[in-house]
Amino acid sequence: MTSSSPAGSPADQPILPDDPGRSLTVADPDGRGLRHVSVAGGTYTILVSGAETAGRYCLVEMLVPAGGGPPPHRHDFEEMFTLLEGELEFTFRGASQTVRAGSTVNVPANAPHAFRNVSGTTARMLCMCTPAGQDEFFLAVGIPVASRTAPPPVPTPEQRAETGRLVQALLPKYRTEMVKA
Template sequence: MSEPYTALPADDLSRNATIVHADDPGLTHLGIGAGTYTILFSGEQTGGAYTLIEMLVPSGGPPPHRHDFEEMFYMLEGELDVTFRDEQHRIGPGQAINIPANAPHVFRVASATPARFLCLCLPSGQDEFFKLAGEVLPTRTSPPAVPSPERLSEIRGLMMANALRFKSEFLPPKA
């Protein structure tokens, strides 16, 4: 039995089409680890539907983690090794990967050149987590400062203390 059709809601005239360029003034650029994350569309702009972030990561990647939202990467430049439920996948320019909600995963830059990719999170919220832990940078290509050991410990503590608030969980590394 099929669901009955209902009328679409009225157009929300309080929302407008938005066009951005990753180098536009006014966008938020954040230093997270060795990478620079540019928030192209925030949850505030999309009514909480999604967040779109351009990530420029020269090396490394986050610790193993999982979260209760869908996450997709679309590769623009470079390559990533993405480990998803203990299966490793290499993705490069023109390829995309979807990480289902709650699935354990991790990524590492696999190329000699920085990886540049789009990260789409549905629903939004990851942008706010990154704002909490990130260092504001002047441009999307500005490298973050190398933090002192004390600052690195402070950032890790901040992220760990707020992970559940943002529906994320950091996992122990595989032996």
């Protein structure tokens, strides 16, 4: 049998046996046991953690308030967004475009990017990062909230400053850097 895959690719390797130590993950965003954190004024729910995928990827539901979104940044992992509700302005390598519900955006590793909710209402999207790790970053810098729909807390200026210092300290650990717009 011939293969069109390059030599040394997974197609040339046998499929590993099943790992019975890993289990099926079913994530109900409103169900019990999920972790919800407020990040940059939005609420992020860790649907599937890196711990559940042997570090292969993580899946996060993001509720982003009107006008919300991260500053320009880049990281060494792939990031994919599927916009379920709302409109976002995505900036990729300095060029911006509006993305509407139903669209999927893939951001290649190391590329500078940002997004901003321009819909005037809360945007809802799924964010998959591969490999995992972004879920841990969000949990480390976010403020825990009771549920995915609970209003995010309004931090004091002192709390915002402390979170900013924590983010800056953790960026290298999570292989992320902020970039100029």
